[in-house]
Amino acid sequence: MTDQAYNFAYLDEQTKRMIRRAILKGLAIPGYQVPFASREMPMPYGWGTGGVQVSAAVLTPDDTFKVIDQGADDTTNAVSIRTFFERTAGVATTTATADASVIQTRHRIPEDQLSEEQILVYQVPIPEPLRFLEPRESETRKMHSLEEYGLMHVKLYEDISCHGHIATSYAYPVRVEGRYVMDPSPIPKFDNPKMADMAAIQLFGAGREQRIYALPPYTKVVSLDFEDHPFEASKADHPCGMCGAEDSYLDELIVDDTGGRMFVCSDTDYCEARQAAGHKGKDAA
Amino acid sequence: MTPLLSVKGITKRYGAHIGCADVSFDLYPGEVMGIVGESGSGKSTLLNCMAGHLVPDAGQVVFDTRVAGPTDTVTMSEPERRMLSRTDWAFVHQHARDGLRMGVSAGGNVGERLMAVGERHYGDIRGKAADWLERVEIDAGRIDDRPTTFSGGMQQRLQIARNLVTGPRLVFMDEPTGGLDVSVQARLLDLVRGLVRDMGLSAIIVTHDLAVVRLLADRLMVMKSGHVIEAGLTDQVLDDPQHAYSQLLVSSVLQV
Amino acid sequence: MIDLKNVSKTFTLHNQGSAVIEVLNNVSFSVAAGECVALTGNSGAGKSTLMRMIYGNYLTQAGEIRIGGVDLVQAEPRDVIALRREVLGYVSQFLRVVPRVSTLDVVAEPLRVVGESAQDAQARAETLLEQLNIPQRLWSLSPTTFSGGEQQRVNIARGFAHTYPAMLLDEPTASLDATNREVVLSLIEEAKARGAAIIGIFHDEAARARVCDREIDVRTFTPGMVA
Numbered sequence: 001m002t003d004q005a006y007n008f009a010y011l012d013e014q015t016k017r018m019i020r021r022a023i024l025k026g027l028a029i030p031g032y033q034v035p036f037a038s039r040e041m042p043m044p045y046g047w048g049t050g051g052v053q054v055s056a057a058v059l060t061p062d063d064t065f066k067v068i069d070q071g072a073d074d075t076t077n078a079v080s081i082r083t084f085f086e087r088t089a090g091v092a093t094t095t096a097t098a099d100a101s102v103i104q105t106r107h108r109i110p111e112d113q114l115s116e117e118q119i120l121v122y123q124v125p126i127p128e129p130l131r132f133l134e135p136r137e138s139e140t141r142k143m144h145s146l147e148e149y150g151l152m153h154v155k156l157y158e159d160i161s162c163h164g165h166i167a168t169s170y171a172y173p174v175r176v177e178g179r180y181v182m183d184p185s186p187i188p189k190f191d192n193p194k195m196a197d198m199a200a201i202q203l204f205g206a207g208r209e210q211r212i213y214a215l216p217p218y219t220k221v222v223s224l225d226f227e228d229h230p231f232e233a234s235k236a237d238h239p240c241g242m243c244g245a246e247d248s249y250l251d252e253l254i255v256d257d258t259g260g261r262m263f264v265c266s267d268t269d270y271c272e273a274r275q276a277a278g279h280k281g282k283d284a285a
Numbered sequence: 286m287t288p289l290l291s292v293k294g295i296t297k298r299y300g301a302h303i304g305c306a307d308v309s310f311d312l313y314p315g316e317v318m319g320i321v322g323e324s325g326s327g328k329s330t331l332l333n334c335m336a337g338h339l340v341p342d343a344g345q346v347v348f349d350t351r352v353a354g355p356t357d358t359v360t361m362s363e364p365e366r367r368m369l370s371r372t373d374w375a376f377v378h379q380h381a382r383d384g385l386r387m388g389v390s391a392g393g394n395v396g397e398r399l400m401a402v403g404e405r406h407y408g409d410i411r412g413k414a415a416d417w418l419e420r421v422e423i424d425a426g427r428i429d430d431r432p433t434t435f436s437g438g439m440q441q442r443l444q445i446a447r448n449l450v451t452g453p454r455l456v457f458m459d460e461p462t463g464g465l466d467v468s469v470q471a472r473l474l475d476l477v478r479g480l481v482r483d484m485g486l487s488a489i490i491v492t493h494d495l496a497v498v499r500l501l502a503d504r505l506m507v508m509k510s511g512h513v514i515e516a517g518l519t520d521q522v523l524d525d526p527q528h529a530y531s532q533l534l535v536s537s538v539l540q541v
Numbered sequence: 542m543i544d545l546k547n548v549s550k551t552f553t554l555h556n557q558g559s560a561v562i563e564v565l566n567n568v569s570f571s572v573a574a575g576e577c578v579a580l581t582g583n584s585g586a587g588k589s590t591l592m593r594m595i596y597g598n599y600l601t602q603a604g605e606i607r608i609g610g611v612d613l614v615q616a617e618p619r620d621v622i623a624l625r626r627e628v629l630g631y632v633s634q635f636l637r638v639v640p641r642v643s644t645l646d647v648v649a650e651p652l653r654v655v656g657e658s659a660q661d662a663q664a665r666a667e668t669l670l671e672q673l674n675i676p677q678r679l680w681s682l683s684p685t686t687f688s689g690g691e692q693q694r695v696n697i698a699r700g701f702a703h704t705y706p707a708m709l710l711d712e713p714t715a716s717l718d719a720t721n722r723e724v725v726l727s728l729i730e731e732a733k734a735r736g737a738a739i740i741g742i743f744h745d746e747a748a749r750a751r752v753c754d755r756e757i758d759v760r761t762f763t764p765g766m767v768a
Binding site for chain 3: 313316468471472474475478482499500503504517518520521524525527528529532533536
Binding site: 154157 | 363364367371386388389390392393396397398399400401402405406407408410411428429
């Protein structure tokens with residue numbers, strides 16, 4: 001049931017219109033960070049206020065909404081955002097990736113391939129990929145506008161010189177359509193290839209930083225690398241302990257105080273669907 | 286012969302105050318020019334106008350570009366100018382920390398310009414960085430150390446390596462030996478002199494140290510209150526200054 | 542090779558009551574290729590000043606100083622630099638070098654700047670240093686720490702490294718022992734023989750008599766100091 005005191009999806013129509021304009025601009029210039037007037041939301045910064053505002057702007061009463069946090073549908077953050085839109089928009093919610101029309105995510109891309117009917121909304125803590133090397137916003141904006149991205153490779157160079165390989169394992173920078181370098185939010189680099197040529201619309205919202213950027217369907221997204229140190233989408237070298245999947249991104253769980261551990265799919269919906277279909281891992285009960 | 290750099294009537298005001306006024310000169314390939322004058326004489330303003338860090342109120346800075354020949358860099362587009370400053374130009378700051386990334390290793394500092402012009406082979410970039418560290422007399426074994434662990438003289442040499450790795454044709458230097466011990470200065474000056482000769486560099490060096498220009502510069506400009514009051518061969522200006530202020534400047538230097 | 546026509550020089554000391562000192566007036570003379578001319582006159586007559594003017598080190602107010610066809614008085618700095626690099630050598634009394642450059646490199650430098658290979662330049666430098674009796678163990682050291690006589694010889698070696706068509710020598714034999722003096726004099730004779738035009742200041746009268754073809758008394762050009 002809807003909390004009638006709120007407008008549909010919490011934000012007023014003017015604000016949603018402003019955010020939609022930013023989203024459209026972002027879609028028109030893939031990878032470009034569009035500034036927007038981020039609103040105060042009834043949750044703290046860092047809890048997905050950017051993603052929530054983007055979701056609020058794109059949701060319609062007919063949508064089915066799914067929220068994942070590090071792949072899981074049942075963490076506090078995911079549950080609270082899902083409940084938020086159940087109450088303020090009255091939309092249907094689901095945990096099944098295939099059933100959702102709008103998926104808000106923190107730090108993962110679902111394992112199942114998304115379709116043209118779907119929108120993936122990322123929560124972004126820091127939208128500026130150049131930030132840690134060049135703290136001046138005025139300068140990074142200029143670097144984006146002039147395509148001066150040598151600095152991005154300096155970061156990867158430092159990785160290799162320090163660790164012998166590119167050690168950046170999440171928020172791994174990408175080049176969009178050969179133009180803008182973009183921070184894909186802190187998704188594991190395992191997920192990077194999924195962004196490329198994705199059928200669904202991908203929207204990125206950074207609430208505290210007041211930036212929105214986007215990837216329209218079927219956009220070219222290339223992870224930065226060196227010729228002699230090519231990009232690798234890495235994951236833990238194990239099958240899932242619950243469903244036995246060999247192709248999914250895994251979380252490592254410590255199960256006792258004697259060093260026992262197991263690896264399970266970080267995408268809970270994917271794992272449960274596989275188990276329901278009869279797949280079994282070595283740690284399954 | 287076409288001048289590498291042709292400065293015409295450069296003027297920069299800060300409100301009613303004159304930064305530099307109507308400065309013109311030609312710099313030819315392989316020439317090193319010194320600009321001396323006391324603090325506030327306008328020499329740094331002039332240098333920054335030439336290097337594209339400041340926009341002059343009037344005048345032209347015509348650089349003989351590889352692609353299009355002599356081109357006014359004041360009116361060229363910003364991307365073009367920034368490209369020049371990554372390829373054909375170099376700028377050595379007085380304080381190494383203004384010209385280095387202190388949070389990035391020595392190798393990363395040297396490699397940045399290479400990556401900025403599109404080099405994407407880690408092994409090559411690292412090889413060139415190591416080579417340049419040796420050329421500026423920094424042990425290549427320190428390639429992964431951050432400049433914060435370097436002495437002042439080493440930081441300054443690292444800054445030079447970082448600037449010269451892309452083989453620029455014109456180097457702007459702002460008090461390159463300022464703040465260094467005398468013994469370290471000598472080493473740096475000798476290094477710069479050797480590089481200028483071996484790479485056929487042209488350079489413009491702003492300093493208030495007359496000994497530096499005597500050793501490095503072929504030509505000298507003396508500035509006062511934003512104006513060039515005397516210019517000529519370095520040793521001629523220093524040994525037989527004509528203008529009252531130049532005479533004062535030269536005679537004020539303590540003899541060791 | 543070297544032609545001076547109506548050359549005059551005054552110093553204006555702006556910071557000492559704008560005192561104007563007339564040093565030389567109406568100097569005219571020529572030095573042909575293969576000729577060595579001595580400048581004479583007592584101290585203060587303006588010998589060194591004239592020498593420095595011919596090198597372009599002092600600014601000449603009036604007249605013409607032509608060396609190999611280039612008028613130094615009117616020339617652009619870069620033309621003067623090219624002239625000094627290729628044509629006009631100068632052995633001053635003082636050695637002015639960057640403190641840590643090795644003696645060998647100091648001597649080889651004039652050859653390097655005219656484009657000789659590092660090997661050839663070094664070979665020539667070694668020959669000269671040997672001739673001038675600079676012990677080999679000093680070659681890799683900076684000459685700034687050498688004794689006055691050693692510095693003077695390094696300076697001479699540097700001055701004679703490149704075969705300049707015109708040379709200016711300021712007291713080349715001062716503070717040298719008999720052996721080294723002989724070496725320097727023979728270097729001058731060699732230079733003359735290959736056709737260099739030389740202007741020198743020699744207090745050493747015997748040396749002057751041996752290498753110089755003529756003498757020019759600078760006092761004749763000095764206002765208020767008629768010989």
